[in-house]
Amino acid sequence: MGGQRVLAARRLLARTLDDTLPERDQVAAAHAVVAELGSPESLLELVTELASGAGDPEACAGLSYRHVLGFDKLLLVDSGPLHMLRAHVWHTGTDGTGREDIHNHRSTLASHVVRGRLCTELYEELPETGPGARVSAGIRAARFEETLAEGSADWLLAPAGPARLRLTHLGRYAAGSTYALPAHTLHRAWCDTDAPTVTLFLETGGRRRRHTDVFTAAGPHPAAVPKVPLNVPAYLDSLGALAELLRSP
Structure with missing residues (x-):
């Protein structure tokens, strides 16, 4: 069942985000959406409504989980293959507040910092051979x-x-603060504060890449990394805890 705030968020996504736009305009539109929905007041109203059972808690719970880096990924609004609006919550005292692997995404992304602070790094890939390549240049990964x-x-x-x-x-x-990036941009992000950090995160665009690129200097990865989805009670509890966090000074 859709609540008032959920329906308003869906209408804003549908009205503002157009998959036929050039990539530059898609990035700007995604930036505008998360900036509008990510104000503490707006996000609190949306999360409070979702915590009461509005929207589609069963479907959203199945796509929400604790990331291997230690932050919660809570799906708020799922518009199928076009738009996925999430809350990312970094908690203090976990082992997962370090830097991500350098990576890109399948589609345009935008992130609005609701509380706390986020650090980001952007990267470019250097040629291994050919004109301009230098053996000692760059970070090996x-x-x-x-x-x-x-x-x-x-x-x-x-x-x-x-x-x-x-x-x-x-x-x-x-x-x-808000930032938005094209899908192919290599980056990583991390929370560098002792207080919890909350971001509103949007991935948008129907022209999704078939894979993403991940770079690590820390050695080989396992062949598969499981995602353990939340059940509905755990999902609703997480939304309730997020609402309390948004209410706190």
Whole structure:
């Protein structure tokens, strides 16, 4: 059952995000959507409504889970293959507040920091051979192609050879900040505060890439990384805890 805030969020997504737009305009539209929905007041109203059972809690719970890096990914609004609006919650005192592997996404993304602070790094891949290649340049990493397993949400990681990357940008985003990136952009993000950090995260666009690229300097990855979805009670409890966090100073 859709509540008032859920329906309003769906209408905003449908009205603002157009898959036929050029990529640059899609990025700008995604930026505008999360900035509007990510104000503490707006997000609190949406999360409170969802915590009461509005929307589709069974479907959203099945696509919500604790990420291997230690933050919660809570699906708020699922518009099929076009738009997925999530809350990301980094908790203090976990082992997962470190930096992600460098990666890109299947579609355009945007993130609004609701509370706390997020750091991001952007990278470009350097040629291994040919004009301009330097053996000592860049960060050496192992490259993987990441896909989703059929019949489950598990990540499958296939080795794709060595790579070299160069850092191009470092940003720190305090509460109220927004950034948006094209799907192919190589980046990583992490929370660098002792207080919990909450972001509103949107992936949008029907022209999704078939795989993402993942780079790590920490050695090989397992061939598959399981995702353990939340059940409905755990999902609703997580939304209730998020609402309390949004109400706190």
